[in-house]
Amino acid sequence: MKEKNKVLSFLFLLLVSFTFAQVKIGGVVKDETNEPIPFANIIFVGSNTGTVSDENGKFYLESDKTYTEIEVSFLGYETKKMAIKSRDFNLTIVLKEEAAQLNEVFIYSGKVKKKDNPAIAILKKIWEKKRENGIYLFDQYQYEKYEKLEFDMNNVDSTLMKSKLFKGMEFVFESVDTSNITGKAYLPMFINESVYKSYGKNKGGKKLREDLIANKNSGFNSNQNVIAFIKDLYVDYNIYNNFIKIFDKSFVSPISKLAGVSTYNYVLTDSAFIDNKWCYNIIYYPRRKSELTFKGDFWVNDSTFAVKEINMQATRSANINWVKDIYIEQEFDVVNDSVFLLKRDYMMSDFSLNKKEKSKGVYGRRTTMYKDYVFNEEKEDKFYNEEINIYDEKIYNKTDEFWSEGRHEKLNENELGIYKMLDTLATVPKFKRLYNLVSILGSGYIEFNKFDYGSIYSTFGKNDVEGIRLRVGGRTFLGGNEPWRIQGYTAYGFDDHKFKYGLSGKWMVNPKSRFVIGLGNRRDVEQIGVSLTTTNDVLGRSFASSSFFASGDNSKLTNINLSNVFFSMEPKNNLNFRLGASYRTLESASPTTFNLDYWIDQENNIKESNIVQSEIDFSIKYTPNRKTIGYGVERNEVTDTYSTLFLNYSRGIKGVLNSDFDYHKLQFYYRQPILIGGFGRMFTTFEVGKTFGEVPLGLLNVVPGNQSYFTIENTYALLDYYEFVTDTYASLHIEHSFNGRFLSRIPLLRKLNLREIVGVKGVWGEVSDKNKALNASNINYVAPTKGYYEYSVGIGNIFKVFRIDFSWRGNYLDTPNANKFAIKGAFGFHF
Template sequence: MKFYTKTLLILLLLTGAAHTLHAQSTVVKGTVTDAKTKEPLSFVTIGFAGSTQGAATDVNGRYTLKTNDKFDQIRITYLGYKTVLKNIEAGKEQEINIALVPDSRQLGDVVVKSAKKKKYTNKGNPAVELIRQVIAHKEQNQVQNYNYAEYKQYERMVFSLSNLSEKFTQKKIFKNYQFMFRQQDSTAIGGKTLLPLYMEEKLSQNYYRKVPYTQKQVIEANKQVKYDENFVDNQGLTTYFNRMYQDINIYDNNVSLLSNQLLSPIADHSPEFYKFFITDTIKDAQPKLIELSFTPRNTVTKLFEGRIYITMDGNYAVQNAVLTVNKNIDLNFVRQMEATLSFEKNDDGRYHLSQSDLKIEFGLNKNKGGGVFGERLVKINNFLINSPRPKTIYDGPAQVIANNADQRDDSYWIKSRPDTLDAIVASVYKNVDSLQTIPSFKRTMDIATLFLAGYKNFGPFEMGPVNTFYSFNPVEGFRARLGGRTTTALSKRYYFETYGAYGTKDQKFKYFLSSTYSLNNKSIYSFPQSYIRASFQHDTKVPGQELEFVQESNFLLSFKRGANDQWLYNDIFKLDYVHEFQSHFSYALGFKTWNQSPAGALQFQNLLPNGLLNNVNLIKTTELSLQLRYAPKEKFYQGKLYRTPIPDKYPVYTLRYTQGVKGLIGGNYNYQNVVGNISKRFYLSQLGFTDVSTEGGYLFGKVPFPLLDIHRANQSYAFQFQSFNLMNFQEFVSDHYASITVDHNFNGFLFNRVPLLKKLKLREVVNFKSLWGAVRSENNPTNDASLLRFPTNSLGQATTYSLSNGPYMEGSVGVGNIFKVLRVDLVRRFSYLDNPNAPKMGIRTFVKFDF
């Protein structure tokens, strides 16, 4: 009996103890959201106040805290938001949802009180000592430090018209579409009223391997707002937006932002450019965090300002960061910018980027009026380290798109998104489709296309470009031209283009016809291209004028300096096959017959055996060609006429081989010509960037001067990067040559130290070009009377030369960013100054929109 009594007492005691332990256990769970947007906040730090016990919210903003200790408060801290304390009941399970309010504090609020204001210095500054520790630990905190890594990534990009007035929203065009407008807190970036017009989402699986280096992205799903391709290059639009809103790696020395590079606050030499302040210590976070605020030493320099949170666990890693820019910074059209970065702890105790949110608002006026607001959100989860995959996973191109990536339905996206879209954003795809059916919207797009691209759309056919309809020159006099081309509304496989022109002075008709067949059932203007094209052109040409992104009939090119009366009449038949690959390698095969006749003051003359001059009226050639081009990671926007490149640090390689065949369809000459070109942009951090282009060519065979390399000259008043701006047309020819062009933009590095120039936000530029070349004796008409003589002017003076007295050189200094769009260069020619009509100096202008 005693045994059973004792057993019963023990059981009762154990039950009571268990009940007591259960009663003392505190469980707090809930969701953390943004008080204004109502969106869940990921990786918010939540801990029991006064302790090191804590946790972080997941990608859906959910959290759970458990403890057997007795606490009566929890503390919620998150970068960019006000810290919150919430009372809890110890020993109970409870749900507490928290809405965090953004913290509008600016670095200007940091006040250091002292009897005497101390000059900021790095020496003995604990904030600088801390940032030096962060710099020293950068390598170990980089993802690239792992042998293998993989993760799931979600990206969302949304662009909206911003800061819209009530008058704008009440316009007739939006009468039945008020549901398209998105309302937000008036203090948020973009203002109170937004009109979302573009959205793109992407889900991908990403793989990294250290040796051999591989970074591969497999896009599993992709969804994008689609505009009528007759108005907008949707693929190019995506490329352009992604270039503007690149990934921000704070551990890199330089961070790319809007085609600029800004020095990271934790760059190797950041203490020389930034001021650092310890502004808070968060002791109840796990691990303990130090809030480090920073600001540029010069507020107009292209640098960030903001704050970073450093882990005090020996890693000295960045756990969170808020990067903004000063309103005085020399970034064109940028009203506000904010990048919020969050990092999550790995199993090995180090950190990886878990979320990036980049917001930028643009506007012609920095202080008022409508603008454009863009946001790119990136969320990373399922981060796995040092788990190698089979070799086949890493092989192949850097980006792979699943076959059905763009065919995922709404249910897939609802299930796969790591967060929930608000109603307005979720309906952007459908709203834009509806918007494009409104007649007034179509008219607006039609007018914009005519103004910006120069084409008027008539459905299956578009007329243009408008700026070529009228021009003038010394040979043709007033030149009228009318043309156009078919669109995808007629066919996606067949394209036709034509124009007709007439000169009032020479009273001759000119024309062009082309027919193109797409081999991949895509628009021939879409990447990657694959097509066959046949064309015939009967028109004029200026020898030595090679233009990029401009048609020769452009009205503005009618205005030229100096003599411009040596022209050609050309009959050119071409058959081209072009094939591009996703890797941005391409090749082109060409067949060309070319008949050249002199026009204007140009004459083709040689000496007969009896010593008399002989006029040659026609040069006939037949050519076969192969061009190879490789532009790794190239980005561009496909316009109506040309691809507009988006400059980046990656080089572009081009190699072209041309074979002239004598006797083939009337060709008169055998020759081979090889030309190679390499172009690259070099970013130099605070010193700006440098564009370098090198080219070399060699022509084998005996040919008359019109078939030599006629070096690219420019007699217009526009600054041309690929031409020599103080060289006259047809002034120099070579059968072997090498050239280099260097164009450096200091991005205001020097001007920002001059008060007036600093206020005007002007940018200094320098340019240098040099050309080495020669004509072998077999191609020099002074050694062979049967060759065509180099041209002369009306006074009998030679106007075409070989580079026999050293290189041709010219350089310029200029001022850019005038009115945010204009660059003006003072160009100086350094050699061959004794050539007739050789200009010594000149002013050249260039229009370009830069950020």
């Protein structure tokens, strides 16, 4: 009976998808010994519609036209034509080896030779002409762009439909569709549509302006974290570049001049007219497994050598987590004999916990379409520097009539129905509970009416002063795009029997320039000196409760009372100016073992243990290429792989509110991610700073140690707290992940998908004699005048979520109780 129900359900899915394609086939290509043939070419006879089998010989192919025959071919085997039905997903195609050996120019030991290969000759022509194609031929250009992002549950079957998880929500399965790439049934869960007007300039300094005209969400429309994740999936790429960046990894482009021929096999297989242009068809597939490569084919024009169509499917053996399949299609439009322009760009990713064929997961899909190209319409530089108001509500409230005309391609019935389906789903209590659970785990906050409780991850803590620490807090929440927000917390230590708290508020007065006013107050126990570059953020990250997982003495904690007010604005996207004033008091939280004392009159043995300080500060922060989601006073970042430049000036003013010290402090911070082609990604962080004036320990720059068992960015793994103290410093951190480039070539380790990480950290600093003379604390000032450094080797992607680092101290080995070697770990979710 169960089998009968499965069959009926499968038939139902086929019926649901019937209107979307006339022919749907799938199966496997094998040789006469029953071994699968990877990268075989399958094409509908009489068309240019085809695909390439995967590493296991499996394929799926469909068309909205009626075809009755396919042709299957691969080098070294006889080409086979066979009749097909309109629906057949269990084809087994057996290819026979050719009786005569192929010319050695084309194949040798399973790899296509480079010498005299006509496909390579065509590639060389593509490289010569690539800068002459497309929009780069014109001084100025403009076009309209339509973008559709979709998020779908895949591998929908009868078992899932009958699952208790969907009890009471069975109506959602009325929207089941079938992927034209994989042939799997999927259930649409999210659509985001956008229309842009884009302008560009090539000469006299490249400039680009992109105006958001309209935006529409369905599903998860109030959850900025989900939208940010989906936006982060897909960045713009150019197939003519040597490497294509996807999921923050560099895949070798099939058109790569630098690495294409050494990475792929190329085979010239066909030629035909496409849009009245004679084109060659070239199939490509990787030479080695476990590298960041694609398989597929492309059509290239015979005179301009511009790519007309290309499809790229990432190999499943590539070292990338949580992603089973990646598929890309690009189509280019013919304007005239020398101009080809991008017309349609489609990308689909299949996210799953594992790469098994039947494992369930979700599709993330992006479709981008371009039209109405206009060239050499003169626009002055000031036009490109202007920015439209993306916070205009009209952008997000376009009529159905606008979308009916504004879409470059129509939504199918299921896509149109998702708006209504999700509106209905949002009223189902069970769905609300499931959705809230996922949202809580992702954000750390529990949503109530106009208020979020959290962060739940900070509820419990422990340190040597407070003992067990209990913390509760929350924030206002009016949908995620509100112009103001208030947040706060209170905490209690069971050993010191004291309550602590923090409270802050922000109000965005002008959304266009993002002019924000903020203020706050915090009274808490803090581990100061965990960052060289300091800020006066009232609710910044706290390390005081970390000794659950810490080693050594963790009693050097400080009671801090910090109040601040600030004004910030963003006159240009990603360029932020901030002016603030703060008042703070510092005193030791454990005076029996640690103090911040400084001399008032050393001759008469008069010293002070508390610090009172008033300060004004001005900072500039520039984050080029940073992408954000939302338009409220707080936004979510789409990705963290952007550069950061931060310059801060602080002025301590003696006498204001009984402030103790006059000083000037300058700090500069620069962080740069670098993708190095197929050799992984490097992060470099550079910091310099200097304090002018005489200040005590609580106001100096402490080189940040790390006494936890975990790897913490921008700290030194082998330093204890307060091991080095400076008033002038320079530091450089370099970390590089090879993304498994070397470990993937070791047979016994290949399937583990481990990733190599190397790093080096160094800091130089000094502390003036005047500041040393001021010191009356029980901390002996030691500055890294010889330049301290440490280096590390790590293995990442252990079980896909864990990383372990082995660190060695490079010098200052004679320091008493010096840590010379450490093993630390970190958890994280990375593609």
